Amino acid sequence: MRNVELLNKSRAFLEKHKNTAFVYREHFRNKRTAPQKGSKVLLFKNFLYRPGKEEQATFSQSALYLASSLKNNGFQYVFSESRISTENNSFITAFDSLQRILSLHPDINIICIPLYEDFFLKAKELVDFLRRETNAFIGVGGTMPTLNPEHVFAHLPGVNFLLRGSGEEALASIARILKDKNTTSELDLNTIQELSRLTGFIFRSNGYFIAAAPDQVNHIEDFDRSGIDLSLLGKEDVSDGLILYTARGCRNGCFFCTTFGHGTFRGKSAGELARICDDYLSRLPELFEGKVPAESCKISFYDDDFLADPQRALKFFDYLKTTPLKIKFFQAGIRSFSNNEVLSRIDNTLFDSRNGHVYIGTENFCDRELARLGKGYGFKQAQEVIAALSARQIKQYHHLILSNHLTGPRDMAENLFKITALQYRYKPYFNVLAPIIPYLVSLYPSISYRIAKKTKRLKYLNIPKTLSLKEHRRYDYPLVKNDIPTNSLTRRLVPVVERAFRSEKDYAKILDGFLLGLSLLTKEHRGQNKIISGIAAEYSGYPELIKKDTGTQLKNHRNNIQLMLTRRCQLRCRYCPVIKKETSMPVNVLFASVDLLFTSSKKDLRIDFTGGEPLLEFGLVKKTVAYAKKTAEKKGKTVSFYMVTNALALDEAKADFLASERFFLELSVDGSERIHNHYKIPGRQKFNPYRLTTRNIKMVFAKNIRHCAIMVVAPKIAGHLYKNFTHLIELGFRDIGINYALGADWTSASRSIFFKQLDRIRSAYFSCPQACRVRLNNLGSRLEPAILNTEIMADTDGSLHLLTDWLFEKDGGRAAPRLSNVRVAGDFDDFYFSNAAILHRLLRYNTPRVKNIILNNIRMGYETGAYFKGAFTRQASPI
Structure with a gap:
């Protein structure tokens, strides 16, 4: 039977x-x-x-x-x-x-x-x-x-x-x-x-x-009777301290919890805990032959909620202060920390000074989500606990369940914003435990499963298998893997955020990635565009919101400023977005720009000369260098110099100066003579740009001026990438960057050609690094997506802009407002711009056609960045 x-x-x-x-x-x-x-x-x-x-x-x-x-x-x-x-x-x-x-x-x-x-x-x-x-x-x-x-x-x-x-x-x-x-x-x-x-x-x-008695559950009424024999533990079991489970049950009412004894608590008394610790301290010299390592003098508690009986916990803490033992971690809930006596008597001297911490089952920071999880408290109560523990310098790691089947993108945005604000307000004590839990798991015995069943939402539970017996349906048991968000945007974004938490410690960047990803899904989720635009309007300016909420100004991590020395140029490159004019930067504006950079908190600074063509105003270059070096000496900083140039106006005297001041030159060379001249068209005078540039770069090689070649690849010539790359090597370049053309429409076909050409380059030049010593700077210095560049540029009139503001200058959209002016800008560090803010800025001031190009270029950027990060392997865009 x-x-x-x-x-x-x-x-x-x-x-x-x-x-x-x-x-x-x-x-x-x-x-x-x-x-x-x-x-x-x-x-x-x-x-x-x-x-x-x-x-x-x-x-x-x-x-x-x-x-x-x-x-x-x-x-x-x-x-x-x-x-x-x-x-x-x-x-x-x-x-x-x-x-x-x-x-x-x-x-x-x-x-x-x-x-x-x-x-x-x-x-x-x-x-x-x-x-x-x-x-x-x-x-x-x-x-x-x-x-x-x-x-x-x-x-x-x-x-x-x-x-x-x-x-x-x-x-x-x-x-x-x-x-x-x-x-x-x-x-x-x-x-x-x-x-x-x-x-x-x-x-x-x-x-x-x-x-x-199958309907009854075994309980140990007096948990002190349930002894622990520490002689069972060997050195390897306590090399990082003793971990104990001293109680069963939990008084919290979380809907997803399936702990037996849910709503009850049975724990060892403070006296019994003290006896176990005394036994442990006696056992350590036996295990380690008298030489007890400091790491073993730690104790950790894996109770669901160590503070569920506050008097027990406080008595034990009093005992612990009389011993050499330090807490490595214990787990607790927000509601248990709300006990004023607990908060008043817990302090950081109880914890290991190097890595002692508390795990807290907060689970979420959005009130709507906390209610759905049955947590019994709101964000305000959680923040009060976080503030109190941080004031006592107690490090916390908060559990985070990112989504359940009712989570919407607004919930995610609010959650991530609050996490970011908490990090900046309570650094370094507030942390989210990673890896996070991307989806709630509504197990079959849980209240959350019953809620899903009652509301007819079981289809939003991922149930890969149901245990079943023919003709005995009452024993069907669904093995739930996770909840599935009903909202399609949430479904797309949860994996992106979950991956971000695995590698990123700055929660502002995770929030930024979420907002950016949300904006990129507008085409795919047209029915939710109102929600997307609403979230973008509310949170894309999150740096200012954080400043208002916490008093903390987010700082940029840049150590350089771009100086548009002149808008003059000998060429009219097909892909160059800058409008050419007969204007150059006055000396007083130059010096004010340098002064602004030196307000940075960074020690090592860099001035980037660009344009236009900066070699056409070489006198200004020399004055800037002299002033910057003098300022650096006064400020106790270092300064280096970078120049983006076509090298057409380079001569021996200029080359000598650039070499002596250790400039780094970014030389614009697109490939073969035919390709180079097709895209680099002379302005007023007629000449062969390729021949003049390649003649002058010989001076760069001869004088050992640090340099790299940057080749811009447009979609129409993507099929020539391998040949052009090879041509640059034949010219003598050993440091090359491959820039896909920004502002161009990269179709799936042109992207495919581009990556296949990169595969050829990899096979020929990078499968065996010893064969050809070529550095591809895409593997290190180039940040993607490049269209969302956060660099600050000073225009010839001293107005400050994001570098991206010029990308579509010729396309007839509304000009983005300037950020400030070099004369009144304040601190350089305060110019913090996130990717999401830049995208919001770009989309706000451009035409519908350009908006599509922007989104297209972001996708291209993600794919290119993933390709190089994956060691020359094409991967899908994260969104």
Whole structure:
């Protein structure tokens, strides 16, 4: 008879006969083996280790408690180092080691497996493997069996017993009852009666099925009775301190929580915690032969909420101050920190000075989202706790659940803005724990699952598999992987933000990336353009909002200023956006521009001469250099010089000066003579730009002037990129930058050609770096998307603009307002512009055609940046 049929029988019986056990005997014959000498239990030392999140002990708390109880009751135990595998092709790690344990210990008669939904299918594979390899009783416990015992037992036919709730006392009883037995043994009447007296217990073996008070959960009323034997711990287990789990349950009411004992709290007393710490301090000299490392004198607590009993926590903190132990971390909830006595008495002297911290289950910072999660508090209360802890210099890592199925882009924007503001207000104490949780997981037993079911939104739960049994639908168990946001914009943006949190520590940049990504989705989500534009209008100026909210001015990280020395130029390049005029920068404006740069907090500064063609005003270049060097000496800073030039006006005297002042030249050379001259058209005089430029660059080589060649690639000539790159190498260049033309429409076809040409360059020149010593500066210095350049440029009249403001100067859109003027600009650091703000500025002041080009160029920039970051591998745009 299948487990499911026996469960149905037991339910029908127990509904009529309360407070009793259901025992069923099948007609079953089995080969008998020699009796056991006594119980030996196999435990998995750390079954569900998950790297990349909070610190984890090498010894799981469930294994430690179970082993301590078994040892205290005189039973043998064996530890396996195997863990549930995170790889798709195997169900367990250290497989050979597990087989070796089973071979060396054929007398193992009980195997305990902690069971969680995340790994149910792999745990089932493990059960099936063990069932083939051993006659031991296989038992499961943990959250999933506790909350849904019948479902679990129905879907694990290889399991012999299931235990609900706290297992240490009950397992010792099971080991005692089954001490001389395994699955091939006959069960005598006394054994059956003793098993029937257990609580929260379902059993099946050798023709018997027992359901002993299956509707009840095992609790340890006096948690001090549940001892921890620290002699089980080795050096490797405490090399980074002791990690303990000292309580069960949680008084918070989060809708997604599936902790058994939800809404209750049972913890060890402060006195018992002190006794454990004393034992630990006594154990350390034995482990380390008197030379106890400082790292081992840390203690951490993995309770769901260590402060749930504030008086217990405070008494323990008082004790801790009398010992050499320091807290590495503990977990708590916002509501527990709201206890005024806790906040008044907790201080940073309790924590390890180097990396002590608190994990806080905040989960979100948007009031709408906090309500959906059932957190029971709002952002204001969370901020008060953050402020109080920060004032006490206590570092915090806040859990973040980025989305649930009702999360909209406005919720995400508000959440990310508040996180950013909190970081700038409470640096360095406020942090979000990374990696974040991108999606809520509404597990089957949770309130959030029931809410989704009641509101008919189960289709917005990602359920890759439902455990089911034919004709027994009541045992269907959906294995929920995550919630799926109903909003299409949210679905697109959550993965982008989640990836950003993995690598970015400046939350302003994450907010900026979100806002930028949102703007890039306008075409794809036209029905939500009003929402997108509303969010952009509200948050694209977030630096000013943060300044207003926190009093903190976000600072730019630039150390250079672009000086448009003149708008004069000998060429009229087809792709150049700058309108040419017979104007140049007055000396007083030049000097004011230099003065502005020297207000920067950076020590090493750079002046970039551009135009127009700066060599046409070489006298101004020399005056600027002299003034900047003198200013640098006064300010105790260094200054270097950079020039963007076509080299047409270069001569020996100029070259000597540039070499002596260690200029770096960005030389504009597009490739072969035909290509170069096609795009670089002479202005008033007729000459061959290619021949004059290539003649003059020989002076650059001869005088060892630092330089690079920048080749601009337009869509129409993308197919010539490889040949042009090769031509530049033949000219003698060894530092080359490849710039796709900004302001051009890069179609999917032209992008494909561009990247295929890059593949040829990679294959010819970079597959074996020793073959040709060429530096491609796209691999380091160029930031993408280039159209969102945050560099500040001073125009000839002293007005300050973003470099991007000139990209579409010729296209007839409204001119973006100047940022300021060099004479009255204030501090250079205060010119902070985010990518999102630049995009908002570009879209606001340009025509519909140009707006499409801008979005097109951003996509091209992302793909190009990803290509070079991925070591010459084309990847999809992040949006």
